[in-house]
Amino acid sequence: MPISIADTPAWQALAQHAESLRPRHLRELFADDATRFARFSLETDGLLFDYSKQRVDAQTIALLANLAREADVRGWSERMFAGEPVNTSERRPALHTALRSSAATLSVAGEDVMPAIRSSRAQMRGFCDAVRSGRLRGYSGEPIRAIVNIGIGGSDLGPRMATAALAAFAHPSLRIHYVSNLDAADLAPVLEDLDPRSTLFIVTSKTFTTLETMTNAHSARDWLLTAAGDDADAAMAQQFAAVTANAGEALRFGIAAGMLFEFSEWVGGRFSLWSPVGLPLALAIGMDAFEQMLAGAERMDRHFREAPTERNLPLLMALIGIWNIDFLGAWNLSISPYSQSLRWLPDYLQQLDMESNGKSLKPDGTPVGVHTAPVLWGGAGSNTQHAYFQLLHQGGWLIPSDFIACAQSDYPLSGHHDKLLANCLAQAEALAFGSSNHDPLRACPGNQPSSTLLLPRLTPFTLGQLVAAYEHKICAQAAIWGINPFDQWGVELGKSLAARLLPALEAGAPLDADASTAGLADWLRRRGRPA
Ligand code: F6P
Numbered sequence: 001m002p003i004s005i006a007d008t009p010a011w012q013a014l015a016q017h018a019e020s021l022r023p024r025h026l027r028e029l030f031a032d033d034a035t036r037f038a039r040f041s042l043e044t045d046g047l048l049f050d051y052s053k054q055r056v057d058a059q060t061i062a063l064l065a066n067l068a069r070e071a072d073v074r075g076w077s078e079r080m081f082a083g084e085p086v087n088t089s090e091r092r093p094a095l096h097t098a099l100r101s102s103a104a105t106l107s108v109a110g111e112d113v114m115p116a117i118r119s120s121r122a123q124m125r126g127f128c129d130a131v132r133s134g135r136l137r138g139y140s141g142e143p144i145r146a147i148v149n150i151g152i153g154g155s156d157l158g159p160r161m162a163t164a165a166l167a168a169f170a171h172p173s174l175r176i177h178y179v180s181n182l183d184a185a186d187l188a189p190v191l192e193d194l195d196p197r198s199t200l201f202i203v204t205s206k207t208f209t210t211l212e213t214m215t216n217a218h219s220a221r222d223w224l225l226t227a228a229g230d231d232a233d234a235a236m237a238q239q240f241a242a243v244t245a246n247a248g249e250a251l252r253f254g255i256a257a258g259m260l261f262e263f264s265e266w267v268g269g270r271f272s273l274w275s276p277v278g279l280p281l282a283l284a285i286g287m288d289a290f291e292q293m294l295a296g297a298e299r300m301d302r303h304f305r306e307a308p309t310e311r312n313l314p315l316l317m318a319l320i321g322i323w324n325i326d327f328l329g330a331w332n333l334s335i336s337p338y339s340q341s342l343r344w345l346p347d348y349l350q351q352l353d354m355e356s357n358g359k360s361l362k363p364d365g366t367p368v369g370v371h372t373a374p375v376l377w378g379g380a381g382s383n384t385q386h387a388y389f390q391l392l393h394q395g396g397w398l399i400p401s402d403f404i405a406c407a408q409s410d411y412p413l414s415g416h417h418d419k420l421l422a423n424c425l426a427q428a429e430a431l432a433f434g435s436s437n438h439d440p441l442r443a444c445p446g447n448q449p450s451s452t453l454l455l456p457r458l459t460p461f462t463l464g465q466l467v468a469a470y471e472h473k474i475c476a477q478a479a480i481w482g483i484n485p486f487d488q489w490g491v492e493l494g495k496s497l498a499a500r501l502l503p504a505l506e507a508g509a510p511l512d513a514d515a516s517t518a519g520l521a522d523w524l525r526r527r528g529r530p531a
Pocket residue numbers: 152153154155204205206207208209210213269270355488491
């Protein structure tokens with residue numbers, strides 16, 4: 001029984017193959033094969049995925065497909081879809097796929113989970129209709145005009161990203177704000193612009209104990225109840241909702257039972273967009289559109305389960321990612337949506353990828369033995385061309401990119417979209433092929449790999465497809481590396497150290513810490529209080 005995926009024959013065959021492919025330039029790979037685009041691209045349900053600018057050949061793909069077989073990615077993902085406890089450290093399933101399923105039944109440990117999922121969707125629909133139609137009112141009888149989602153990480157980034165992505169589909173007179181940071185500079189300016197009589201707060205937190213979220217929720221509650229005065233009870237009952245897996249804590253906070261949107265422990269925070277965590281998004285675009293997004297994701301689920309490896313978009317993304325990281329030594333991944341609407345996608349994928357796969361031990365505590373998640377970052381093009389793309393072109397690092405673009409724009413201003421698309425294609429071309437120049441300072445070496453994902457248009461359905469594709473990519477990589485993508489023990493240490501430091505900062509309590517931390521805390525304490 002091999003102890004690491006690196007010990008398998010499939011991995012070793014790839015390592016050997018990489019020796020011969022590593023020196024080859026994308027220019028040569030394209031020159032050798034006029035059919036390269038046709039061979040290394042695929043279209044599924046309207047999405048085009050072009051990976052011909054990756055540093056792969058037919059043998060690479062065949063060997064990577066062997067790796068997927070050897071690691072039994074399909075077996076692992078079928079166990080996930082079936083609700084088996086693939087989240088081994090927390091001993092529970094990871095059933096984000098059930099949240100977007102249209103199946104009549106799904107039995108998990110003898111219990112059908114679909115009735116609860118359907119009734120949760122119905123509850124969301126009723127609430128969305130009440131808010132969007134103006135039926136749900138604030139304490140003074142004003143219709144709701146602003147919604148503030150208070151959450152962080154997976155309780156913020158998914159709906160934040162999707163609300164921006166689907167702004168063209170949003171209700172014209174509802175403003176959705178997202179507040180996540182502990183820094184008062186996040187919440188305070190939002191509150192300054194809001195009218196307490198027409199503002200609805202949604203506290204989104206799986207645990208309902210997260211420091212940032214609870215601190216912001218308490219400040220928002222104080223702001224609302226102070227403004228409401230004698231109507232404070234009505235304000236609390238009508239203008240505070242909660243989305244959580246911890247109903248008890250939410251009720252203790254003062255959330256009315258009818259304003260409570262529960263989801264199960266088996267929904268991972270960063271995979272929770274499809275659950276009631278998507279409530280602020282559903283309020284923005286309406287429940288019909290939200291369900292179209294679920295349908296798009298479900299369509300991608302089916303593609304992932306059914307398509308052969310060589311035609312399987314998420315699986316190819318996963319395998320190419322592993323090829324780049326572990327065989328070409330590219331530890332970064334740049335996400336480049338040429339879409340202002342997708343400006344939050346890199347942040348969303350940063351959590352999805354780095355919190356899921358940023359691990360070096362397998363569940364049994366043994367080392368993975370190879371590199372795992374990439375350092376993922378990015379931003380919306382074409383802005384990024386005028387910021388960090390210089391480094392991609394001439395910085396000397398090997399940094400693969402994912403380019404994402406839409407054939408049609410949601411906005412009718414003429415003279416913009418074709419220029420945007422031209423820039424997207426030009427960057428991928430320049431990165432791949434570079435340019436020679438008699439002046440070496442102007443020459444670009446090229447050979448930077450990229451994939452391009454094209455959507456016909458950014459709609460709820462295509463967004464669902466896109467996000468589900470990345471989810472499956474990341475889970476397939478986890479299956480190959482042999483890690484659990486559904487826990488995040490590493491983030492706990494900082495949380496407990498912050499709790500220990502707080503009394504020193506707040507009240508100058510003695511601090512048992514290293515000299516640097518103690519010195520910094522002391523400096524801040526002395527300068528952080530008015531003299
Ligand atoms: O600290 C990490 C984390 O647990 C994320 O995984 C999660 O998305 C985020 O905090 C927020 O957690 P919660 O939804 O419980 O407030």
